[in-house]
Amino acid sequence: MGLFYFALLFLVTATLANDQQQKKSPELEQLEEFQREVLKNFNETNQRIEELTKLSDARFQKVMEILVSKKCAGAWSNELSALSNGKKYLFSYSARYSWKEANEICANKGLHLVTLQDLDELRLLRTEATRLQPGQSWWVSAKKDAGQTDFTWLNGTKLGLDSNLWKEGADTKYEYVYFYSGDGDLGNLDTTPSDDVNYIVCQLPTNCY
Structure with missing residues (x-):
């Protein structure tokens, strides 16, 4: 659902930009600024998700090491x-x-x-x-x-x-x-x-x- 939302947002802004490329209205500038902010937040969120995934993988690996260790059999x-x-x-x-x-x-x-x-x-x-x-x-x-x-x-x-x-x-x-x-x-x-x-x-x- 999140990816669909962002795709739809970019499609709308791209269409508006094409329609109004001759006329740079304040509304379009605000929309483009909003697009840049959304993109920034989206990239930061993806980066955080990747970090959490790596952390989860490390913890999972640690748990598996404990489980398979003879010391904890x-x-x-x-x-x-x-x-x-x-x-x-x-x-x-x-x-x-x-x-x-x-x-x-x-x-x-x-x-x-x-x-x-x-x-x-x-x-x-x-x-x-x-x-x-x-x-x-x-x-x-x-x-x-x-x-x-x-x-x-x-x-x-x-x-x-x-x-x-x-x-x-x-x-x-x-x-x-x-x-x-x-x-x-x-x-x-x-x-x-x-x-x-x-x-x-x-x-x-x-x-x-």
Whole structure:
């Protein structure tokens, strides 16, 4: 409809100009000025539309990159549980695995072993895990390398030995970290040897929401 309007406008003005080319009336001059203004606005509008189209294409491309990225493949999993903190987790308790196996299982699903932000998140996970399978141990992503004293989450942040995420009297001599479903804060973080097997809590990466 917009293009038809502009075409009709130009046809009218061209006809009037041809009829009155010998007589440059003020009305014709005003009409020609209006034509120039309309043309200017039309060109600016087209330019803006092109800019918005390019921007939309860029955003669409970004969305598609996220969707096809292996890092976000887990976003489409119907196994995820959305908890009250707005994050999504996968609680796997059909079999027990070593920490390394658990880490690989999460990665293959486009997820990662859970990385805790604070005590509230730990308590939330513990409550859900207790509902699903009480009295069990569940891997988290924190670990320390052999010969080291500091624990590190998979995202590179440190888990200090003075953190309130540890249970009272936690034995931190082992490499891999888990929590226990049940027993209140006695279920907070503790460590276990590398050959131990536990259930898994995977997490959807934060850049996939």
